[in-house]
Amino acid sequence: xxxxxxxxxxxxxxxxxxxxxRIDGRSRLDYRPFSIETGIISQANGSARLVLDATDILVGIxxxxxxxxxxxxxxxxxQVNVEICPSASPEFEGRGxxxxxxxxxxxxxxLLANQNxxxxxxxxxxxxxxxxxxxxxxxxxxxxxxxxxxxxxxMRCALYDTKIPKVTVLQGDTxxxxxxxxxxxxxxxxxxxxLHVPICVSLSMxxxxxxxxxxLEEESCIGTRLSFAVNQAGNICAIQKGFGSVTPKQLKGxxxxxxxxxxxxxxxxxxxxxxxxxYQEKVGFFS
Amino acid sequence: xxxxxxxxxxxxxxxxxxxxxxxxxKILVPGEYICDAADVIPSHGTYVEDAKLYSSxxxxxxxxxxxxxxxxxxxxxxxxxxxxxxxxxxxIAQKRWKVDINARQEAVLLLSSINLPGGLLxxxxxxxxxxxxxxxxxxxxISAEVQQFFQDGAVxxxxxxxxxxxxxxxxxxxxxxxxxxxxxHFYTLEHAHVDIILGINGYIWISxxxxxxxxxxxxxxxxxxxxxxxxxxxxxALSKVFKVISPETITEVYMKSLxxxxxxxxxxxxxxxxxxxxxTDASSNK
Numbered sequence: 001x002x003x004x005x006x007x008x009x010x011x012x013x014x015x016x017x018x019x020x021x022r023i024d025g026r027s028r029l030d031y032r033p034f035s036i037e038t039g040i041i042s043q044a045n046g047s048a049r050l051v052l053d054a055t056d057i058l059v060g061i062x063x064x065x066x067x068x069x070x071x072x073x074x075x076x077x078x079q080v081n082v083e084i085c086p087s088a089s090p091e092f093e094g095r096g097x098x099x100x101x102x103x104x105x106x107x108x109x110x111l112l113a114n115q116n117x118x119x120x121x122x123x124x125x126x127x128x129x130x131x132x133x134x135x136x137x138x139x140x141x142x143x144x145x146x147x148x149x150x151x152x153x154x155m156r157c158a159l160y161d162t163k164i165p166k167v168t169v170l171q172g173d174t175x176x177x178x179x180x181x182x183x184x185x186x187x188x189x190x191x192x193x194x195l196h197v198p199i200c201v202s203l204s205m206x207x208x209x210x211x212x213x214x215x216l217e218e219e220s221c222i223g224t225r226l227s228f229a230v231n232q233a234g235n236i237c238a239i240q241k242g243f244g245s246v247t248p249k250q251l252k253g254x255x256x257x258x259x260x261x262x263x264x265x266x267x268x269x270x271x272x273x274x275x276x277x278x279y280q281e282k283v284g285f286f287s
Numbered sequence: 288x289x290x291x292x293x294x295x296x297x298x299x300x301x302x303x304x305x306x307x308x309x310x311x312x313k314i315l316v317p318g319e320y321i322c323d324a325a326d327v328i329p330s331h332g333t334y335v336e337d338a339k340l341y342s343s344x345x346x347x348x349x350x351x352x353x354x355x356x357x358x359x360x361x362x363x364x365x366x367x368x369x370x371x372x373x374x375x376x377x378x379i380a381q382k383r384w385k386v387d388i389n390a391r392q393e394a395v396l397l398l399s400s401i402n403l404p405g406g407l408l409x410x411x412x413x414x415x416x417x418x419x420x421x422x423x424x425x426x427x428x429i430s431a432e433v434q435q436f437f438q439d440g441a442v443x444x445x446x447x448x449x450x451x452x453x454x455x456x457x458x459x460x461x462x463x464x465x466x467x468x469x470x471x472h473f474y475t476l477e478h479a480h481v482d483i484i485l486g487i488n489g490y491i492w493i494s495x496x497x498x499x500x501x502x503x504x505x506x507x508x509x510x511x512x513x514x515x516x517x518x519x520x521x522x523x524a525l526s527k528v529f530k531v532i533s534p535e536t537i538t539e540v541y542m543k544s545l546x547x548x549x550x551x552x553x554x555x556x557x558x559x560x561x562x563x564x565x566x567t568d569a570s571s572n573k
Contacts, residue, residue: 004426012456019512021516025517027552033555037299051300212293217458268297283300283301
C-alpha cells in the first residue's frame, strides 16, 4: 500500500534518512509507539489488537478439533489467514487488496506453520485420528505502513492470550477407538508456548541505508525490502524478499541487525504483554 | 555498521474521555433532538421528523436568528472563494489539471489560471497545452487560492502571485475543521526558522525558512531537519487532541516541547502529546 509523493518529497526523505533524521525525528532504527491489548474478543480462544499510528491490526484465534494430515500423523495444524479490510484504503475496495492479502497470508503462514515455530506435536490428541487445528485470522483495519511486522507482532500477542481447553483422551469400546472428553471447567486450559514463535523484522532499503518501521510516505521510496523471521533466541527462521536486490555485504549487515532488533523487540513485547495481562478492564474499541 | 539502539515504546490504549466539558456549547450526535421544528429554518446537518428538529451529524449547533445548522466535527473541505489551499495534482486533462484538495470532488486548475513566462496577459497557445507537463506533473504539491465555484460544487483554483509549486519540504494532513480562516496563511515560525503554509483544507506544508522570495534552498542542515520534524510532530499532536491548528498554537506546543526537553521522536508518544498540548487553549474549537 503506497501513497504517491513528488520527486522533491522523496529527495527530502532520502536525504533525511542519510543524515539519520526521518521526517518525524526518528532515527533509522526507531519504532513508532504502538499500543497492544489482548483478550478483547470474548468468543475467540485468543485475540489481540495492535494500533500503530493509523495501522490497526486485529487478530482472533480459534481452535477446533480436526484430523491430522496423512503425511504428518503426529502433528496438529495451523491455518493462517490475513485479510485487509476494504475500508482501510480506497485501493482495497472490492478485489483490490487480493494480491496483498495473498502475499501477507503466505508470509505469515511460512513464519508460523512450520514445526519449529509452534509446538505442533503437543497439539496432536490421537495420532492419525484427531488433533487441534488452530485458526489464526488477522484483519487489517487501517494502514500507515509496516504491515508485515505489525501483523506478526499482533499474532504473537494473540497467541500469548490463547487458551486451549483441556482434553482427556479416553479409551473407547473397541481397541483403536478413542473418545475425547472436553473439560467443563473454563479455567482448565493450556497455553501455547511462545519460546520458538518468531516475529517478522522487515528492513527496508532507502538509498544507501536501511530503516525499520517505515511510514506510508517512506514506503513509496523503498528500493529493497527484506523480511526476516527472528525468534526469542535471536535465530533467523526465515527470510523473504519483498522486492529489489542487495549486495552480499549489505545482506550480512542486515542479518546481524535483524537478529539484534528481533531479540530486543520480542523482549519488550513480552514484558508489555505480561504487564497488560494484569489489567482486568478491557478498553476494546473505545480507545 | 548501524548503531544497534532501538527506541521502542509500547503503551496501553486509553479510553477516550470527552474532550470538551462545560465550555458553553454542546456536541450533538446523529439523531439527537435539537428543538421543535416550528418557527425555525432547518439547515445543513439537520432533519425534521414529526415536527421536531434532529441532528444528522456529530457536531456543534450554530444558530443565526431562525436558521439552525449543525457544523460537523470532521468533514470534507467545502471551499469558499478566496481560501488558501494546499493541493496535490492527480491528473492532467485538456487545458487543465485536476487537484486533490481533500474535498468531495477534485478541484480544477485551469491552464489560464497559472503564471506563464512572458507576462500576465499572454494568450495561451496550443504549444502551451502540449507543454503542460513542464509546469505541473502528477503528484506535485501546489499552494493555490480558490478562484470560483462551479455549479456542481467543484472548485476552481489559481496559482498566480505568491502561489505555485512547493518543493523541498514536508507534507502533513490534519482534519480540515481544525484549520481556521485568517488573514494570511503563510507563516514563518521565528524560533524554528521554518515556513509553514496552513491550507484551510487540512493540508499543511512545512519547509525551511526562506529569507528572500527567490532564494533557492540548496542544503538543509540537520538542525533545520530536527526543527521541521518538531513542527510536524507539534501539528500532529494538536490534531490528535483535536485542538485548533494556528501559528499561535503550533508555536505554543513547539516551545513547550523544547521546555520539557523532548526529542521530536518522543513527541509521538501519547503521554508526551498530552503533556505538551495541555496548556493550549481549546476554546476556539468551533
